[in-house]
Amino acid sequence: MKGLLVTLRLTLRRAEARDLDDLHAIFTRPEAMRYWTHPAHETLQQSQDWLAAMIAASPDTSDDYVIEHKGKVIGKAGAWAIPEVGFILHPEYWGQGLMHEAMTAVVRHLFLTHPMPHLTAEADPRNAASLGLLTRLGFVETHRAERTMQWGEEWCDSVYLALPRARAV
Numbered sequence: 001m002k003g004l005l006v007t008l009r010l011t012l013r014r015a016e017a018r019d020l021d022d023l024h025a026i027f028t029r030p031e032a033m034r035y036w037t038h039p040a041h042e043t044l045q046q047s048q049d050w051l052a053a054m055i056a057a058s059p060d061t062s063d064d065y066v067i068e069h070k071g072k073v074i075g076k077a078g079a080w081a082i083p084e085v086g087f088i089l090h091p092e093y094w095g096q097g098l099m100h101e102a103m104t105a106v107v108r109h110l111f112l113t114h115p116m117p118h119l120t121a122e123a124d125p126r127n128a129a130s131l132g133l134l135t136r137l138g139f140v141e142t143h144r145a146e147r148t149m150q151w152g153e154e155w156c157d158s159v160y161l162a163l164p165r166a167r168a169v
Contacts, residue, residue, distance in 0.1 A: 005065065005105045012065035012077065012102055015054045019066050022073035023047055026090045035127040036088065039152050054080075063110060067102050069093065077102040079110055084120045087130075094129070103137055111168050119163045122148075124156050131159065139163045 005012040015023075024047035026032050033040040041047050054064055054076070064078035067089070075089035077099065085106065089099050110119060121139055123130045139161040148158040 003065070005109055007101045007105050009069060010098060010102055010105075011068040012105060013068065015051060015064070015066045015076070017051070017055070019073045020044070020048055020051055023051055023066070023076070026075060026088060029091055031091050032088060035124040035130065035156075037149065037151075063114065065102075065106065067098070069098060075099065075102070077106050079106075079114075079119070082114060083110075083116045083118060084122065085110070086121070087133075100133055100136060103133065107137060107163065107168055111165055117165055119168075121161045121163075122158050123161070125159045131161075134161050134163075137163065138167045140167075 003014040024041065024044055027041040027047045027050065030040045041050075054062075057064065057080070061082055062078075062080055063082060064076060064080050066073045067075040067077055074093045075087065075098075077087040078085065080086045085103070087099055087103060107119065110116075119139070121134050123134065125131070125144065140163070142160050142162050144157065144159050146157045147155040149156045
């Protein structure tokens with residue numbers, strides 16, 4: 001099946017409308033959304049709009065996946081805007097190495113299928129878990145910027161990272 005990545009414990013596949021409830025269960029969790037581009041979703045419509053945009057994204061500019069574990073969607077990982085990667089995982093699955101497993105497969109896939117010199121990522125400098133994961137994957141910090149995004153009433157800073165093709169895992 002095109003658009004399918006399989007690891008030891010996970011299946012990464014293209015998003016479908018049937019994923020709404022599982023994704024909404026993630027997007028309504030404040031702790032999962034703390035460092036996302038916006039606060040937790042308050043309505044099912046917000047999650048539905050987000051999912052519709054993911055499904056409709058052009059394969060020329062996006063290569064993004066939902067993460068299935070034991071038949072349930074527990075997150076998403078991929079290049080939401082090539083070459084920038086992003087990921088989110090339901091908090092019940094944190095600390096099990098699942099996102100490392102997913103992103104290792106995604107990074108390998110992206111470099112095998114897209115002629116780009118590097119991948120990029122952006123993270124809030126307070127998001128130690130995501131920064132640690134990106135570092136373990138081989139990403140290196142390129143620069144920082146202050147007040148890059150307003151999250152609710154709070155301004156947040158950004159750390160920018162890159163993974164050159166030559167350093168890919």
